[in-house]
Amino acid sequence: MLETRKLWMLYVLGGLVMLLSLTFHPVGEEAIYPISTLEMWQQNVWLIQLLYGGNVLHNPLLNWLMVPVAQLLGWTKVLVAARIVTIIATLATGVVLAWLVWHLSRERVLAALSALSFLSFFDVLCYHGWLGYADPTFGFFIFSAVATLWVATQENRRWLLLVSVIAINLGFLAKAQTAYVFYATAIFVLLFRRDARAFLLHPLSVVLLLMAFSFPFAWYGLLPSGHAQGGRMADEILAKLAGIGLLDYLRKLVAYPLEVLLGLFPVAWLAAWLLFRQRTQLLRSAPAWLHTGGWMALFMLLPYWLAPQSGIRYLIPAYPIFALFAAGIVWQAGPDWLERSRRWILFVLGLQALLFTVLFPYYQDHYRGKNYLDTAQDVLLLTQGHALYSNDSTASGLNVVMYLDVLRYPQQAVQFPPAQWTDGYALARTTDATLGRVVKTYRLGADDVVLHCRGGACPSKSD
Structure with a gap:
């Protein structure tokens, strides 16, 4: 039987290997936040994100979080500061997931397995979990909002709902209005439960939720270029809905779930195979919270699957929900499948070590970096x-x-x-x-x- 302590040791090991990325050269458009944070610091401008002296009309929370780290390390290490914030956000997301699963199931091993399943997703462990982009920080606050919302409805704790409202607004400040799409999806699914419906439709809860969804208007009103920024961010979202050719759209409908599944290797693969083989048996015996998590995962996936243009990293806020559902399915299948999941996670951790110590440094030295x-x-x-x-x-x-x-x-x-x-x-x-x-x-x-x-x-x- 898996031991909680050993699962958390693997979690820590994955996080430690991830720290090797602090020595890597920039990847993709990773330089945006180091450049803008340095410029904001030099010009003492904090409400707008600067790039080459211009306002890029994006939200600045990641810049704010990078400043104390860059101050501590020195401003010549501003890229390292971005990655430290990202790695902390990634690891903290797994901890919040374990907290949520513990409150839902009271199973410590399952809580630790869920966190490790999230961290060991190939896309998290080997790529987006350490890159100095806004997405992991965005995902951390959104998932924290969903997790506290879920526990608030289950345990009738309105103070947790307030925490959830604060967290979702921080998620918005980390990136974009799409934070509220994930949040609204979680609310929609929870409303199908009678106990959650009674809690969420209470007048005080409604007031708190209205505060969450009205925050962007207050934020844009505070900014000197708020109207332009709100329009720019909305335009970026709407651009993803722009039509493409029918054949291209059909290719996307087929390719996108496969790309997502590849990014969620290995535990999601085990869960998918189990559902294919034993769907009726597993789902019939699954607890109500696991069904709720499955519906959340599906409804969070659908907008990005059906949109004409989208990328896997836009789904990062939903990754912990996928991990919760996948780990829960493997848990339902029994000890043999739990042991298989551990072996596959060890394989991915070994792949991560090879990638971070040999393959990626070689690529950066000889091609781009x-x-x-x-x-x-x-x-x-x-x-x-x-x-x-x-x-x-x-x-x-x-x-x-x-x-x-x-x-x-x-x-x-x-x-x-x-x-x-x-x-x-x-x-x-x-x-x-x-x-x-x-x-x-x-x-x-x-x-x-x-x-x-x-x-x-x-x-x-x-x-």
Whole structure:
């Protein structure tokens, strides 16, 4: 039989290996939050997220959380600060999941298995669980809101409902209005339970929930560009609903659940196989809370599955619900399946160790990662203290600029080129005659970063 202590030891082991990512170079668009946090700190601007000096109209909670970590480590470690916040959010999500499962089942082993199932999801353990994106922090607050809401309805604790309201609004501040889609889905499913319905429809509960859903309006009213920010964020969501060709849409309907299932390897795979083999038997004997979790998982998946455009990382707030349901199904199947789940989790932990110590460092050294730092160092050598700007918002351009910012710190972070400038250098994704003469083009993976110069800063033709 599985032991709670051993499961938590594996949980800690996965978190410790995840810390190896603190030495990695930036991945994808990971530089956005390090750049914006450094700029906000330098300019003492806290309500709007800055990038190259401009307002990108996104919510700033992750930036706020990064500031004390960057202060402690030093601002040259701002990427490390982003990843530390992400890893803490990921590990804290698993702990909240264990707390929820304990309150639902009173089974300590199942609570620990649920947390470990979440952490060992391939997409969490080996990728999105450590990347310095907003999604894990977004997911932590949303799931904390759902978990406290669920326990509040079960134990008739209105103070937990207040905690839930605070948590969902923090989720919104971490990223976007879609936080309320997950929250509303949880409320919708819980309303099918008589005890939960009586609690949630109580006048005081209704007032608290209205406070949750009205918070974005208060937030946008506080911001100097609130109307524009609310519109921009809504437009980004609506863009995912834009129509695509029928054949492309059918491909997406088939591919998306497969992509999700791949990201939820291994425990979700075991649960899917068990449901395929023993669905009637397992579901008939399952407790009511497991049925509730299954419906929540399904209804949280559906909007992203049916939307013409969506990615797996948008589902991160639902990952703990998937883990709860998957672990519960494996638990229902008995000790042999629990032991199989442990062995598969050990396999993924071994894969994580191989990926973090060998494969990913090799990839970054030989293809994409270290070349961002090398490019930034070369740009500094060529520009030699002249004014330096950038209008390159591609992933490669952002990663180079992030290294420029930390290498030049405490100088002002790189900004957009001003309307009028006569001497200096500017980075762009392509050759742009309006920025001046091309000094050098850097090939970074499949992307280019082009350095331009103007005026007296330009090197002589013979250089």
